[in-house]
């Protein structure tokens with residue numbers, strides 16, 4: 001039982017991703033309702049249960065508004081691990097300063113983009129105009145800051161069941177443009 005389980009607050013805010021053992025304990029303690037099962041079953045001494053995939057806390061947990069740290073990992077996650085110049089997607093990406101540091105470009109959300117090594121070495125110290133490649137997306141600070149780690153959040157949005165419960169970065173993941181707020185509202189109502 002090594003699968004991960006998405007934990008939602010009582011208002012459907014994604015709170016955490018925990019392991020199956022912890023999720024099952026929450027179910028048995030009556031602290032959560034299971035919203036989705038993952039289809040696998042597990043046995044206890046007396047019964048067979050279906051493993052949860054998404055659970056929702058019965059009592060609301062108050063959390064301070066999280067701050068999203070600007071980091072290489074969070075920039076790569078925001079850009080969906082896709083080079084913002086050529087569209088290459090992979091795990092070997094680096095981060096490029098759109099306005100080069102040499103010209104005063106800063107370490108900010110709107111000046112950093114995911115970039116493959118090829119484009120990075122071609123762009124080097126050039127400006128966008130000199131490089132001649134438009135950006136796939138205008139880089140911005142993500143509006144939505146998840147409680148769960150940003151990387152986990154973005155990876156979690158690839159889970160078809162979880163996706164309905166995770167707010168979407170429409171700027172960077174156009175394929176995920178679903179009515180996620182509506183589906184959350186429907187689920188809540």
Ligand SMILES: [Zn+2]
Pocket residue numbers: 083084085086087088115116117118119120
């Ligand atoms: Zn590239």
